Amino acid sequence: MTNELGTRIRQLRVRACLTQEQLAKRTTVSVSTIRRLETGKLTDHRLSTLRLLVEALDVEPEEWRRLTALLDRTQPVPVGRPPSAGESAPAVQQTPPAEAPAPARAEPLQVPAPATPSPGGVVGAAAESLAREVARRWQREEKHRRLHDPFPLPVRYEPAPAVLMDRPENVQRLPPEAPVRDLDLSGDLRTLADTYRTIESQRLVVLGRAGSGKSALAIKFALDLLAAPQPPLRVPVILGIGSWDPLTVTPRDLLVDHLLRDHPHLARTTPQGATLAAELVDSDLILPVLDGFDELAESLRGPALEALNETSHPLVLTSRGDEYAQAVTDSNAPLVLAACIELADLSVEDLDAYLPRTDRLSASLGSPGAAGVWGAVLEALRSPGTTAGAQLRQVLGTPLMVTLARTIYSDVPGNDPAELLDTARFPTGRHIEEHLLANFVPTVYRRRTPERSVPAPRQPNRDPDRAERWLGYLAHSLTTAGHEGHDLAWWRLGASVRTPTRILYTALLGGLCMFVANWLVLLIAVLAGYLPSVDESAAFTVAVFGLYSAFTFGIAHCVLAALRRAVAVPTQVRLRLAAVDPRVDHRPVREMLTRFGVGFLGGAMLGVGHTWTTALARVLAGTLPYADVIDAAIRDMLVFAVIFGLTAGLAFGLVAAFEVPVDIAAAATPMRLLSVNRGTAIRQSLVLATVVTVGLALCGAVVVRLLQPILPWKMMWPMEEALVLGAVGGLGGSAAYAMAFTAWGQWLTVTRFWLPLTRKLPWDTAAFLDDAYRRGVLRQAGAVYQFRHVRLQQHLARSYRETDQAPDM
Template sequence: MVSGVAGTVAVGIAVNQVLNDDEWNLWALGIAVLIAVSAEAVNQWLGHLDGRDAAGAVTPETVGNAAEALARLVKAQWTTEAAIRALDDPDPMPVRWRLAEAAVMDHPERVSRSRDPDWSGRSDRIDEIAAWLRELERSRLVVLGEPGSGKTTLAVQLVRELLATRETGEPVPVLVSVSGWDTVAQPDVWDWLAERLRLGYPALSAPDFGGHAYRDLTRDRLVLPVLDGLDEIPAPARTAVLKALNASLGTGGLILTCRTREYTRAVTDAVSVLTAAAVIRPEPLSPKAAAAYLTSVLPPVPPPAWQTVLDTLASGGRSPLARVCATPLGLWLVRTTQARPGADPAALADTGRHPTAAALRSHLFDQLIPVLVAARPPTGDPTDLFRPRRRHDPDDVARWLGHLARILARPLTGDGKPRTRDFAWWRLARDTLTPARFRITAVLAACLPVGLAFGISVGLYGTFAIGARAGIVGGLLVALTMMFIAGGAVWLSAADLFRSEPSHADLDLRGRTPLLLTGLARKVALGLPVGLTVSFLSGIPDKIVGGLVLGLTIGVVIGFVEWAEVPAGTGGSGSPLTVWRADRTLNLLRSASVGLVLGLLVGLITGLSIGVPLGLMGGLLLGLTVGFLTALTGEKRAWPGYLIATYRLALDKRLPRRLMPFLDDAHRLGLLRAVGPLYQFRHAEFQDHLAARHDPPSP
């Protein structure tokens, strides 16, 4: 970054001398280039010192501290998420799990010392399942089941229970979506998991833990991977994941979730089971068990409207209502949509209205959005997890989530499955715009502000320096030229903008003040000679004061931005909204820093001709515009790409302009769930339902 600012300064000096037709402008150009090169060399050296001083030596103690920090972060993350999903309200559903068929499981002696073929456990007794998992030879478990059967919920319960009873030195369970694993690019599960930890838990990159604890923890096998959603990737990828796990897990533990049929096919195609893993599957909830659960969540004397539902289930028949309530998803839908004033739960048992289980489930999905929006009014308290920050129309929520569901689902994979279940905001442009359309949108977004800023700034300078007519013409010519340059730069760099991943900025001062002060001192020491040199070459009247102001600005701005990029060891986990905000903060900081330095330089120089206040105003306008252009063409540009995509999708009325705040509200409403920095629909079946509702009609 120092070299970028120094290069900008160098160009400013050279252009100023050429425009003023100074007899020694070639010398100025040479000196300017020398400044830029020297600044880059000094910056590299200081950066080396900063990195060496900031990141301490990696010792068993620092790795242990990182493991404890990760355990704290994961615990806080899933305590919050479990509350939003109401997993403990009032108790977990009593789903019974049993060992699956021998055909999908390894030899018994590799799996468990007890070799108990009749093992079973219940979700409402998660402590017993966690204790059994620890007794397995390698603590490996595959959780199978049909859609809505509670696979992911069991994985979350195990993460929380393993953390609650974890002893020092035991691996930390971390739940991640398996859909992002490219086994060709990263065949080793631990390397891939390290990258997931880096993105989802920025604190692991803090100097407190050596700067790269995410790699140290996976290297030392202090992480227990909990991989969710193997069934959500194409069949060839499932087989590749299974082979990669067997090849790279070593003696490490694992929890893996997958639908039964998809896992059976993966085992068949791989001609191998997951080594040393127990495989369990759920039993359907009986109608009587479903009735007992609903009775437990209703008042001690159930409202009369519920009696028909309870009687229908207690009779033990095979009605559509009983079939829907045979899964935790169906039971949750019945409870969520009907336990409200004015509801008529008795209508759910009417086979004339709902002749099949699929029809009844579709009806419940249709009710879910309006019910939750009505039940959870907005609040200004961000700590209230169950209420959104803004008021939303249910029809808008349904339309926007429907479009999002379709974006994630289409195009279908080769075996007819939705493309993905994970919404990563930094991939929005890649998932919704063709490269050509994205380039055109990005160019238009860059050209307009660049043209206006350069036209106004140069026009003002020209008007005061050589006359209004010449100033306007010159401003127009410069504006058109800079629009062409800006458009070309954005067009050429759009491919990287299209593929950028999130970066990080942390403005928390707690425990980081010494690091900030040290960084500022070093950058100011670099900025002062640059600023003084610029001042003496540019013709600023008070060269000492001008140089000091410019040098201090360069040093402070660069030092602050580079400090902000260093995560704090006390930071939280990376939720979708916090990752988005952190990347936005870094991009705005970088744009503002370039804009401030360039604006101050141009303002001081042009102020000689048109007055310092007006010169500074025009300089800052020009500088901030160049800073904006830097955000589009520089490094770490996930947020600008997201910004371009959301503007385009909002114009098409497919998604709201303020997409991430809306998704945060949808998460608070219980319509979405968060897995690290990713959003998913509350249930995969809910995503499929919305995607089907918003498919365009067939011609």
């Protein structure tokens, strides 16, 4: 059926004189989906995709019935003429199997189209599991942000200016001459999902000033879609785009990379060779909620809008109003097919209802309707003629500032919000905002007395000044080349260290690992009686090979830095011998071949180094004349390079063969992802050490036996000495690889050692980050942390730069 359907679509496309690219431009279907459909590689078909194609191909009603019959022979055959170009798809009229199909109608039915059935197979199961995980994650985040304590702030929205949205007939996807209906774009936090469902294009822009509640609105929107009785056609996935470079990364690749980062189990590959993340995106099963368009660099907003305008895929975009308006002006077009709403400020009535209920420390707590500590403030807000009341009303018009004020004054005894009315101290609203931002961190890190029954409190007491300095460094480290990133990823914290320092650090670390492994193996050999003692030549060999190893690892880091891959990304796999799902290809052959090639090159370099250090050691011991050292080294160099290269290549390839994507239980939170990577790195080291130790002895024996007949000199490969050499290479090489070239190793050596040593971060960095999240300074966005708001991040970074002028290491 799959091949027959794809063949028929290809015939119709050729009959219409269209290429795959031209057909993709006429529809919202990607070229890759069309190509996979026509070649029979698309196993999860969707009725909506078929409808889009027949709209563009202008097929006859009889052909439409044949195509839908091919799509699913077990279901009643849909009837009715196919939708014409630009016309909304007709509803499918179904008849019982025993009856003859009803005659085709002359016009489309004016009723909503039925929901697209969920795809089956691996991709369908992945979509369902992703929806459950997204719902759990944002429910947890919603509770953590206290959005319902005591009740959600009433964030309201209204239609944005018409110049910021597409024409109504385009938004409603109407055919020519069809009447335009009124689109209700007003509502509040509870109705956004319903408003979105009324937008035929399924493209929406949400505007609001800084701190107006756009991120909270996005969370509520995603949860409402997922909680609907009718499962959504697409899984809403919220992703921050502040670090997106639209000049190098397409929107599709951005979404795929985000899914792979936050949901590592989607790295599984389907029989077609694509990852589940890519299949979900290409099958139109993801609704991207792009948060933070305004956080893009100014020069990238126009290209980003143009990149989004190249497709008509459903999406939701959030931004500050001025930044989006400027991008629209620069691009000479808004987001195509998109409606646009704008968030309104909180009213005095909203504050009057909300702020008193957050005060649970005042003496008037038992008096219904009492204003508590907020009495004077609310009285000033109700007086429109006062300067203090007017500027404070402007400041407290956003949920962000209300939340900060609530934390500082409602949650801490003794703080009086009436000080915000002092116009001499706070002459403008900007001064009030800076005051709230500056006091937020010291407030949440105030000293608490732990209960005796709790031996390890969840939020240990930390010095507020030190905590603010560490948070300031984290905020400052996100600023690179004048562009602020917003994803605080644990594996990228080491990138704040200068590249020359990191190269030197990697070289010393690699050399130290090989040096310690050499001495450890020699000492074990002496204790076991294999060697009588460690002589001068052996000590010289250990020292020289350690220096050469340091040089090799330093060069490797230089190459990776030149390729912009010096910072390792978290592994998306774990080691497992048994297959989890026989329908999924766990590690492609291409991946194993790539690992083999990299391992072969690295092993060959170490083999060359071993050759020269051995030759020099023999000269020092008097067993090799100085005049013959070059000839001996060159003669053995090729053989040792092949032996070491094959051993390392086979070891890395074998490890890749046993790697499978992490399961859904490891869906990434920052600390969970760190734990998974720690376990994977340790297991990889143990496997590599064992395989290299045994493999070097066996590979050496095989290579020597194969080359001996064609070499003019006699070669010896004693098995006991080969095992000792393999143990050195296995222990030292695997430890150096794990410490210097894995995400967990870089975290351990740089973030857990070097940065605390230079007083940039605390020694318990992981606990500090988790504690900052629990206190509300940071928030979790999948596998990364983010500051509670970009305004807080900017304030902390600026304060750090003002108080610490010392250059970064």
